[in-house]
Amino acid sequence: MLRNSRIRFLTTNINKKGGCISVRKPRVVVLGGGYGGLITVSRLQKLVGVNEADITLVNKNDYHYETTWLHEASAGTLHHDKARYQIKDVIDNSRVNFVKNTVVAINKDEKKIVLENSELHYDYLVVALGSQPETFGIKGLKEYAFGITNINSSRQLREHIEYQFATYNTEEVKRDERLTIVVGGAGFTGIEFLGELANRVPQLCKEYDIDNKKVRIVCVEAAPTALPGFDPELVDYAVNHLQRKGVDFMIGTAIKECTEKGIIVAKDDQMEEIKADTVVWAAGVRGNNVVEEAGFENMRGRVKVDEFLRAPGHDDVYIIGDCSLVINEEINRPYPPTAQIAMQQGETCAKNLSVSIREQGEMSGFKPEIKGAVASLGEHDAVGVVFGKKLVGSKASFMKKMIDNRALYMVGGAPLVIKKGKFNIL
Amino acid sequence: MLRNSRIRFLTTNINKKGGCISVRKPRVVVLGGGYGGLITVSRLQKLVGVNEADITLVNKNDYHYETTWLHEASAGTLHHDKARYQIKDVIDNSRVNFVKNTVVAINKDEKKIVLENSELHYDYLVVALGSQPETFGIKGLKEYAFGITNINSSRQLREHIEYQFATYNTEEVKRDERLTIVVGGAGFTGIEFLGELANRVPQLCKEYDIDNKKVRIVCVEAAPTALPGFDPELVDYAVNHLQRKGVDFMIGTAIKECTEKGIIVAKDDQMEEIKADTVVWAAGVRGNNVVEEAGFENMRGRVKVDEFLRAPGHDDVYIIGDCSLVINEEINRPYPPTAQIAMQQGETCAKNLSVSIREQGEMSGFKPEIKGAVASLGEHDAVGVVFGKKLVGSKASFMKKMIDNRALYMVGGAPLVIKKGKFNIL
Numbered sequence: 001m002l003r004n005s006r007i008r009f010l011t012t013n014i015n016k017k018g019g020c021i022s023v024r025k026p027r028v029v030v031l032g033g034g035y036g037g038l039i040t041v042s043r044l045q046k047l048v049g050v051n052e053a054d055i056t057l058v059n060k061n062d063y064h065y066e067t068t069w070l071h072e073a074s075a076g077t078l079h080h081d082k083a084r085y086q087i088k089d090v091i092d093n094s095r096v097n098f099v100k101n102t103v104v105a106i107n108k109d110e111k112k113i114v115l116e117n118s119e120l121h122y123d124y125l126v127v128a129l130g131s132q133p134e135t136f137g138i139k140g141l142k143e144y145a146f147g148i149t150n151i152n153s154s155r156q157l158r159e160h161i162e163y164q165f166a167t168y169n170t171e172e173v174k175r176d177e178r179l180t181i182v183v184g185g186a187g188f189t190g191i192e193f194l195g196e197l198a199n200r201v202p203q204l205c206k207e208y209d210i211d212n213k214k215v216r217i218v219c220v221e222a223a224p225t226a227l228p229g230f231d232p233e234l235v236d237y238a239v240n241h242l243q244r245k246g247v248d249f250m251i252g253t254a255i256k257e258c259t260e261k262g263i264i265v266a267k268d269d270q271m272e273e274i275k276a277d278t279v280v281w282a283a284g285v286r287g288n289n290v291v292e293e294a295g296f297e298n299m300r301g302r303v304k305v306d307e308f309l310r311a312p313g314h315d316d317v318y319i320i321g322d323c324s325l326v327i328n329e330e331i332n333r334p335y336p337p338t339a340q341i342a343m344q345q346g347e348t349c350a351k352n353l354s355v356s357i358r359e360q361g362e363m364s365g366f367k368p369e370i371k372g373a374v375a376s377l378g379e380h381d382a383v384g385v386v387f388g389k390k391l392v393g394s395k396a397s398f399m400k401k402m403i404d405n406r407a408l409y410m411v412g413g414a415p416l417v418i419k420k421g422k423f424n425i426l
Numbered sequence: 427m428l429r430n431s432r433i434r435f436l437t438t439n440i441n442k443k444g445g446c447i448s449v450r451k452p453r454v455v456v457l458g459g460g461y462g463g464l465i466t467v468s469r470l471q472k473l474v475g476v477n478e479a480d481i482t483l484v485n486k487n488d489y490h491y492e493t494t495w496l497h498e499a500s501a502g503t504l505h506h507d508k509a510r511y512q513i514k515d516v517i518d519n520s521r522v523n524f525v526k527n528t529v530v531a532i533n534k535d536e537k538k539i540v541l542e543n544s545e546l547h548y549d550y551l552v553v554a555l556g557s558q559p560e561t562f563g564i565k566g567l568k569e570y571a572f573g574i575t576n577i578n579s580s581r582q583l584r585e586h587i588e589y590q591f592a593t594y595n596t597e598e599v600k601r602d603e604r605l606t607i608v609v610g611g612a613g614f615t616g617i618e619f620l621g622e623l624a625n626r627v628p629q630l631c632k633e634y635d636i637d638n639k640k641v642r643i644v645c646v647e648a649a650p651t652a653l654p655g656f657d658p659e660l661v662d663y664a665v666n667h668l669q670r671k672g673v674d675f676m677i678g679t680a681i682k683e684c685t686e687k688g689i690i691v692a693k694d695d696q697m698e699e700i701k702a703d704t705v706v707w708a709a710g711v712r713g714n715n716v717v718e719e720a721g722f723e724n725m726r727g728r729v730k731v732d733e734f735l736r737a738p739g740h741d742d743v744y745i746i747g748d749c750s751l752v753i754n755e756e757i758n759r760p761y762p763p764t765a766q767i768a769m770q771q772g773e774t775c776a777k778n779l780s781v782s783i784r785e786q787g788e789m790s791g792f793k794p795e796i797k798g799a800v801a802s803l804g805e806h807d808a809v810g811v812v813f814g815k816k817l818v819g820s821k822a823s824f825m826k827k828m829i830d831n832r833a834l835y836m837v838g839g840a841p842l843v844i845k846k847g848k849f850n851i852l
Binding site for chain 1: 578579581582584585586588589592593595596633634635
C-alpha cells in the first residue's frame with residue numbers, strides 16, 4: 001500500500017547522465033499558523049516519516065499569536081510579545097518547510113496556492129486561515145472602529161487608547177469623548193476586553209493625571225443578553241462585576257452607524273448618538289474571504305466539512321478552525337468557532353492526512369469534545385463552565401489560566417508554557 | 427527696622443468686640459514652581475521667620491518638572507514621572523501656602539494676581555512663569571507641530587510617535603511618512619531630543635516589527651550651524667554622532683510651513699516638501715504672555731531686570747528665570763535662558779526679598795556664574811564645556827548627569843537625588 005501511495009506522485013527527473021524516473025513524495029500544504037494549522041503540523045511531523053511527505057506551512061507572520069489572549073494585548077494589560085511566539089521555535093524545521101507569506105488565492109482545480117509573490121502546488125491541502133471581523137454591513141465600522149483581530153490591530157488599539165489619554169490634558173478645552181470607549185458586542189471577546197479595560201483605566205488615569213470619573217466605558221449589545229449562550233447566573237455575575245468597575249451596558253441596543261465622532265445606536269426606535277474617540281468592534285467573526293473566493297460552498301467564509309474535515313467533493317482539501325463549520329447535532333446549530341475546536345480538529349486532521357498519504361488505516365470522524373468555556377473578567381476574575389461545573393471568581397480565573405497554558409502545552413510542550421505561560425495566580 | 431517693616435502693612439481688623447489695629451505680615455507671592463520659583467521659595471522659607479512674611483507659591487500643577495529632562499520623556503527613554511516631583515514634598519508646608527492654579531493676569535497697579543477662579547494680593551511679587559514656545563509666525567506650527575514644552579506635551583509626543591509605529595503594520599498600503607520624524611531646530615533641545623530619539627527608534631522598531639531602514643529622522647535648522655554658540659569641535663562631534671545613528675541634517679534650511687502632511691522647507695530659494703506624520707518644534711522659546719500682558723516693558727515676554735532682578739520701576743516685583751533678560755556685558759547680548767541661571771537668580775531673589783521685607787541689610791547684585799553647558803546625545807554620550815574644559819563622550823555624559831542631579835539637590839537635597847537622580851553611569 002505504501003508503494004501504491006508513492007506511485008500516485010511519480011515524477012520525471014532528467015539529469016545530465018540520462019533520464020530516470022523517481023518517486024515524488026506527496027506535498028502537504030497547510031495554510032495558516034493559528035491553533036488549527038499549528039496543531040496539524042506539529043502532529044503530522046511526528047505521524048509521517050521524512051520519506052513519506054513534504055510538509056509546508058504557510059503563514060502571514062513568522063509568529064503564531066494566541067487569538068484568545070488578544071483582549072489583554074489590546075487593553076494593554078499583557079504585552080503582545082507574551083501573546084505570540086516564533087513558529088520556527090515550535091516546529092521541526094528539518095521536517096517542515098515554513099513559508100512566511102500571505103495567501104492570495106486557492107486554485108483548487110490546479111491544486112495551486114497563489115501567494116503574494118510566488119506559488120505553491122499541493123497534493124493535500126489544509127485550510128486553517130482563521131476568521132475575519134464580520135461587520136454585518138454596519139456603516140462606518142470598517143473605517144472608524146478598531147478590532148481585536150491580530151497582534152497588529154491589538155497593539156494599535158492599545159496605543160490609540162493611550163494616545164487619547166495622553167492628549168486629554170494638553171488641550172485647553174477638555175474633550176471628554178477622548179476618554180469614552182465604546183465596545184460593540186457583549187459576547188466572549190467583548191466581555192473579556194471590558195474586564196481588562198476596567199483594570200487598565202485606573203492605570204491610565206494615574207499615568208496621565210486624569211480623574212477616573214471622566215472616563216466612560218459603554219458596551220452596546222444588540223442581543224437581549226450579554227454572553228449569549230452562557231448560563232444566566234454566570235451572565236449576571238459578569239455584568240455585575242463589570243458594572244461595579246464602571247462599565248455601562250446597553251443591552252438589546254443595536255449600533256446603526258459608526259462615525260468619526262462615535263456611534264449612533266437604536267433601541268425601540270429611539271436613536272441616540274454616543275460621542276466616543278474610541279470604538280471597538282468585538283461583535284462577530286466570519287471565515288476567511290480566500291475560502292469564499294476559492295469557490296467552496298460556504299456560509300460567510302465557513303465551509304460545512306464532512307465528518308473527516310474535508311471540503312465536500314474535495315477529498316484532498318481539509319478545512320479546519322474558524323473557516324470550518326461543524327454542526328452540533330444536539331441543537332442542530334453550528335458550534336461557535338473556538339480555539340478548543342480548532343485544536344481538536346488539528347489532531348484529527350493530522351491523523352486523517354497520514355491515512356490519506358499512506359492510503360492505509362482508517363480515517364477518524366471528528367466529534368468535538370467540549371470541555372467547557374471560561375470568560376475572563378480581568379486578571380483575577382472570570383466566569384465559566386468546566387466539565388459541566390459552573391465556576392466564578394478566582395476559581396474560574398485559575399481555570400482560565402490553565403486553559404491558556406494548555407494551549408501553549410499542546411503546541412510547544414512544557415518549554416513554551418514556561419516561556420509564555422500565565423502564572424499570575426492569586 | 428523690623429517693626430518699621432511691619433508698620434508698612436498695617437491693616438484694620440474689626441471684630442465684634444470693637445475695632446483694633448493689628449499688624450499684617452508682608453505677603454510674598456511667587457508665581458511659578460519651575461527652577462527659579464522653587465529655589466526662591468526654598469531659600470526664602472529659611473531666610474525669613476514665620477512672623478516676618480506670608481509666602482504663597484502659585485503653580486499650574488501640583489508638581490515641578492525638570493524642563494531640561496523633557497527631551498527624554500518626549501522620546502520615551504525616561505518615564506515622565508522620573509522627570510517630576512510633588513511640590514509639597516520639597517517645600518516647608520508650614521511656612522509656604524501652596525496654591526495650585528493657573529495665573530491669568532498680573533495687575534501690578536492693584537498689586538493683584540488674577541487666577542482662574544480666585545485672586546491673590548501681594549506686597550512682593552516674584553514672577554517665575556517660565557517660557558513658551560516661539561514659533562516666529564511660521565504657518566501651521568501651532569496646529570500641527572508637537573512641542574517639548576511640559577509634561578503634558580512630552581508624553582503626548584511620546585505616545586504620538588508610538589501610535590504611528592503601532593499603526594504602520596495595520597495598513598495594507600504602508601505609509602512610510604508614518605515613520606518620518608522631523609525635528610525643527612538643532613539647538614540644545616533639538617539635539618538632545620535627537621540623541622534620545624536615535625536610541626528609542628530601534629526599540630520601537632523591535633516592538634512593532636518594523637525594519638529600521640524604513641524610519642527617517644530629519645533635523646532642519648535655519649542657522650548656519652547646529653548648536654549655535656557651541657565650540658565647532660563639539661558641534662562636529664555631536665552632528666557626526668547623530669548622523670551615524672541615522673539622523674539627516676538640513677542645516678541652513680528654514681521651515682516655511684508646517685501642514686497636516688509634513689513641512690515645507692526652503693534653502694537657497696529651493697522649496698521642498700518633506701512628508702512626515704510627526705513634526706517636533708524645538709527651535710525657540712519666548713517669555714510668558716502673562717508678563718507681556720501685564721504691561722512690563724519686555725522683549726517677547728522677557729523683561730530686562732535691574733541688577734537686583736526687579737522689573738524697572740517696580741521695586742516690589744522680581745522677575746527671574748526665562749521671563750527675565752540679563753545682559754552678558756562681555757558680548758553685549760542676553761544670556762540664553764537656562765535652568766542654571768534661573769536657579770542662581772532664585773538664590774539672589776530670595777536674599778533680596780528678605781532684605782526688602784526686613785528693610786535691613788544690603789541687596790545683592792545678580793551676576794551669573796556660568797559653570798558650563800553640556801548637551802546630551804542619548805544615554806551615554808554628550809558634548810559640552812564644564813569649568814572651561816571641553817568634554818565629549820562618556821565623561822561629558824557623566825557630567826551631564828551630575829548637573830541633572832545637582833538641580834535635584836539644590837531643591838530637595840539628598841533625598842530627592844536618591845528618589846529621582848540619574849545613576850545610569852557606564
